[in-house]
Amino acid sequence: MTASDDTPGDDAAGLDRTGKLHLTRAAPDGEGEPITGLPFSREIGMRLHRAEDGVAVVSVPYDERLVGDPETGVLHGGVITALLDTACGWAVMATAVKLKSTATLDLRIDYMRPATVGETVFSRAECYRLTRSIGFARAVAYHSDPNDPVATAQGAFILDRADDTEGHPR
Amino acid sequence: MTRAAPRPAERQAERDAVLATLTGTVPYNRLLGVRFDRLGDELTGRLPFREGLIGNPLLPAIHGGVTGSFLEITALMQLAWDQVLAAMDAGGEAAERIAAGKFPPFPKTIDITIDYLRPGRPRETFARAQVQKTGRRVANLHVEAWQDSRARPIAMLRGNFLMPGPGGG
Numbered sequence: 098m099t100a101s102d103d104t105p106g107d108d109a110a111g112l113d114r115t116g117k118l119h120l121t122r123a124a125p126d127g128e129g130e131p132i133t134g135l136p137f138s139r140e141i142g143m144r145l146h147r148a149e150d151g152v153a154v155v156s157v158p159y160d161e162r163l164v165g166d167p168e169t170g171v172l173h174g175g176v177i178t179a180l181l182d183t184a185c186g187w188a189v190m191a192t193a194v195k196l197k198s199t200a201t202l203d204l205r206i207d208y209m210r211p212a213t214v215g216e217t218v219f220s221r222a223e224c225y226r227l228t229r230s231i232g233f234a235r236a237v238a239y240h241s242d243p244n245d246p247v248a249t250a251q252g253a254f255i256l257d258r259a260d261d262t263e264g265h266p267r
Numbered sequence: 268m269t270r271a272a273p274r275p276a277e278r279q280a281e282r283d284a285v286l287a288t289l290t291g292t293v294p295y296n297r298l299l300g301v302r303f304d305r306l307g308d309e310l311t312g313r314l315p316f317r318e319g320l321i322g323n324p325l326l327p328a329i330h331g332g333v334t335g336s337f338l339e340i341t342a343l344m345q346l347a348w349d350q351v352l353a354a355m356d357a358g359g360e361a362a363e364r365i366a367a368g369k370f371p372p373f374p375k376t377i378d379i380t381i382d383y384l385r386p387g388r389p390r391e392t393f394a395r396a397q398v399q400k401t402g403r404r405v406a407n408l409h410v411e412a413w414q415d416s417r418a419r420p421i422a423m424l425r426g427n428f429l430m431p432g433p434g435g436g
Contacts, residue, residue: 137320166372200331
């Protein structure tokens with residue numbers, strides 16, 4: 098697959114061929130749009146519900162392929178990690194600062210309870226602080242009530258600013 | 268036990284087969300294509316590259332969530348495998364259950380911290396876990412993932428895991 102094969106259409110979210118984040122302003126917490134620009138996010142059916150003002154909402158539907166505990170049918174923790182990482186990265190990209198891209202530096206995740214079998218998991222992330230080089234984000238994973246979290250996360254993201262000509266020392 | 272003790276080569280082949288079965292019981296392991304090699308009691312996770320694991324198609328780089336998942340899978344599999352080995356060595360009923368494909372419940376992740384050191388390039392990734400401590404209830408692990416060189420890890424995980432059984436949850 099090449100980058101150009103992967104350019105999202107108008108109804109999809111992802112990185113366009115120049116590396117700029119492409120997204121439509123979906124209604125908050127609405128049905129959202131499939132994330133087709135990131136192959137793994139597409140593979141597990143992630144959807145973007147919101148991305149503005151440093152806040153992103155991303156979801157992943159329940160899918161038997163994503164199960165971590167064959168006895169109970171509960172989703173694998175790694176699926177929640179992928180969801181929280183994607184939501185945090187998107188929140189960083191959705192700040193007012195123009196960024197070419199961002200990459201996760203570190204991510205800390207606390208698992209509060211198993212995800213409910215059969216239910217979609219949402220993650221709401223906010224980028225609460227930006228410095229010249231780093232975006233700080235936190236996120237919560239939940240089913241219907243963010244106050245009853247499946248997991249929480251906090252992370253640092255390195256920024257590749259659009260106005261940086263030399264690229265980022267990484 | 269009426270079964271005669273297997274010869275060493277048979278024993279190794281049997282353990283490889285049990286490890287492959289244990290790995291395959293987890294659907295998410297199968298989706299990612301994770302496999303495990305074994306040297307003594309130490310596992311090495313292997314994540315062959317495929318296009319569907321990419322996060323950023325422009326670099327291209329493996330999705331951070333995939334690398335994070337792979338680290339967590341390696342931690343959980345090392346802990347589960349330690350339990351399976353103990354049961355096989357114990358013989359008797361415990362070993363019979365393993366032979367019948369009935370494994371102890373997997374440990375549960377309490378918390379993890381992942382450091383991303385280098386982008387995951389489009390090639391096979393490896394991972395090994397070190398158990399820093401196993402208590403009655405909680406195990407602490409350190410996992411590293413690398414590609415071309417063991418000395419140049421692409422990501423690391425530290426985490427606490429709740430052990431199944433009477434002491435744990």
